[in-house]
Each structure stands twice: as structure tokens, then as C-alpha cells.
Amino acid sequence: MKRGAATMRRDAETGRVSSTESQSPLDADAAPLSPPLKWAGGKRWLTPSLAPIWASHRHRRLVEPFCGGLAVALGLDPRRALLADTNPHLINFYAWLQRGLRITLPMRNDEALFYRHRTRFNALARSDRAGTAEAAALFYFLNRTCYNGLCRFNRAGEFNVPFGRYVRIGYTRDFTAYRAALARWTFCASDIDAVGFSRNDFIYADPPYDVQFTQYSRGGFTWDDQVRTAERLAKHPGPVVLSNQATPRIRKLYRQLGFTLRYLNAPRMISCTGRRVPAREVLAAKNL
Numbered sequence: 478m479k480r481g482a483a484t485m486r487r488d489a490e491t492g493r494v495s496s497t498e499s500q501s502p503l504d505a506d507a508a509p510l511s512p513p514l515k516w517a518g519g520k521r522w523l524t525p526s527l528a529p530i531w532a533s534h535r536h537r538r539l540v541e542p543f544c545g546g547l548a549v550a551l552g553l554d555p556r557r558a559l560l561a562d563t564n565p566h567l568i569n570f571y572a573w574l575q576r577g578l579r580i581t582l583p584m585r586n587d588e589a590l591f592y593r594h595r596t597r598f599n600a601l602a603r604s605d606r607a608g609t610a611e612a613a614a615l616f617y618f619l620n621r622t623c624y625n626g627l628c629r630f631n632r633a634g635e636f637n638v639p640f641g642r643y644v645r646i647g648y649t650r651d652f653t654a655y656r657a658a659l660a661r662w663t664f665c666a667s668d669i670d671a672v673g674f675s676r677n678d679f680i681y682a683d684p685p686y687d688v689q690f691t692q693y694s695r696g697g698f699t700w701d702d703q704v705r706t707a708e709r710l711a712k713h714p715g716p717v718v719l720s721n722q723a724t725p726r727i728r729k730l731y732r733q734l735g736f737t738l739r740y741l742n743a744p745r746m747i748s749c750t751g752r753r754v755p756a757r758e759v760l761a762a763k764n765l
């Protein structure tokens with residue numbers, strides 16, 4: 478793993494700390510850092526399938542226009558990366574990880590504290606202070622403590638997810654272990670259309686899932702958004718990998734645009750004629 482020496486590493490999921498035993502920046506065997514947030518649609522489970530594809534493109538810049546919880550970037554550990562997402566609070570949190578965020582505000586699995594912190598976070602967001610370290614720390618706390626780690630905002634842009642129902646939560650306070658890993662990566666809060674691809678980039682795109690046969694579109698990502706994403710990716714002359722729910726229209730869209738498709742079972746289950754079966758995920762690839 479090409480990252481600078483760190484003295485200590487904390488697993489954000491379990492809160493456990495392990496020593497890194499003087500890792501060199503070229504230590505290829507170090508365990509990847511855990512994604513620091515809970516993130517809907519996180520692809521940690523997919524990185525073993527992506528790693529062999531990425532292996533022959535490691536010299537390239539990794540571009541993720543839908544970087545979400547960073548499971549893929551942390552799992553593949555590129556030297557250079559451009560990581561974008563429309564969620565500005567998420568990107569602000571990563572910008573503070575790059576500066577070695579340490580959280581000092583009180584963090585407990587406590588309902589009254591949760592709503593106090595939520596009110597404060599929304600006040601910062603309203604008052605142009607959404608880019609502060611305090612906002613990043615509050616975003617982390619809300620993500621760990623809210624219902625199912627959801628990230629949802631009302632029309633006024635206020636975070637409105639209620640208190641979660643966890644028995645125990647492990648909070649990380651010291652994120653300095655992430656500083657070296659993220660040092661050479663660029664983060665950007667933008668829509669996919671505004672993300673600048675260079676011709677040699679390796680693109681991994683993980684848009685919100687296509688949900689066919691319902692009115693519901695996750696995160697407001699409509700079918701038109703799926704189509705403009707696919708068309709944009711298809712124009713890239715370098716290697717591209719896309720993952721999505723394997724709905725018939727997604728399969729057809731990517732096949733028509735010249736992608737090669739492969740199918741995987743996702744770890745989540747769906748109902749199919751009364752039975753619980755693994756959801757099907759598609760990996761669409763081009764120019765590998």
C-alpha cells in the first residue's frame with residue numbers, strides 16, 4: 478500500500494486501534510483503511526472483484542464521480558485520484574480528513590445530544606460555516622448516530638434523519654491515520670457532468686441504483702440521470718467500469734453503448750416472487 482508511515486491505525490467500524498509497525502510508504506501488504514462513514518450503497522464488498530481489473534491500471538489516476546463512502550478508493554489505494562460526489566458535507570468531511578481531523582466535541586449514543594448536534598450542524602450549514610472542522614465533526618457524529626447511517630436533507634437543505642437505534646456505537650476521534658492515504662487525492666463536490674476526465678483516467682462509476690418499476694428514485698437520481706451518466710462514460714477513451722443494479726433497462730443501456738457486462742450477486746437480499754434472493758449487480762466495462 479503506497480502511503481506514508483503512520484504510527485497508529487484505528488478501525489472506524491470497530492474503534493479498535495492497531496499499530497502499523499513502521500510501515501514504509503511502499504508497504505504493499507498493509508490492510509486498507511476502513512471507510513470512515515456508514516454509506517448507503519457502499520461497495521466494500523465489490524473491491525475484491527475490482528482489484529484484479531485495477532491491477533493493470535495502477536499507473537493511472539482513479540476517477541470516481543460518485544465516490545460516496547470511499548470504500549472503493551480506500552480498497553484500491555490509488556496513488557492519484559479524483560473523487561467527486563454531489564454531497565458537499567461528505568466532501569467537506571474528506572477535506573478535513575486530509576488535514577488530519579481530530580474530533581473534540583462530545584460524542585455519545587444519546588438522543589438529546591444527537592438532536593442538539595443536528596440543530597448545530599444545520600445552523601452551520603445555513604450560516605456559510607458548512608466548510609468548517611466543526612461541521613465535518615458533526616457530520617461524522619450524525620452519520621454514526623442517526624437512523625441506519627442515512628444521509629437525507631429536506632427542501633431547506635437541513636439534515637433531517639432521526640436518531641438511530643443502535644445498542645453500541647464505536648466513535649473514532651483521531652483520523653490522522655487517514656491523512657497520508659488521502660494526501661494525493663483530490664476531492665470535489667459536484668455533479669458528474671462537472672467532473673473533468675482526462676483521456677488516460679481509469680473511471681469507476683457507482684451511481685445511485687436504478688430502481689425500475691417504482692416512482693421512487695434514490696437521492697433524486699432519475700432515469701434521465703442514469704442515461705446521461707452512461708452516455709458520458711461511453712465517451713471516455715480510457716478504461717471505465719460501472720456498477721449498478723442489473724435491471725433490464727440498465728443492462729440494455731450499457732450493452733447498446735458498447736460495454737461488456739458481467740453479473741455478480743450483491744450481499745443485499747430482495748424479494749422475488751415471495752422468496753428472498755440476492756440482488757443482482759452488473760459490472761459494465763469498456764476499454765480495459
Ligand SMILES: C[S@@+](CC[C@H](N)C(=O)[O-])C[C@H]1O[C@@H](n2cnc3c(N)ncnc32)[C@H](O)[C@@H]1O
Nearest residue numbers: 518519520543545546547548562563668669683
Ligand atoms: C451508490 S453511492 C456510491 C457509494 C460508493 N461507491 C461507496 O462505496 O461508498 C452513490 C453516490 O452518488 C452520489 N450522487 C448522487 N447524485 C449524484 C450526481 N448527480 N453526481 C455525482 N454524485 C451523485 C450520492 O451522494 C452517493 O454518495
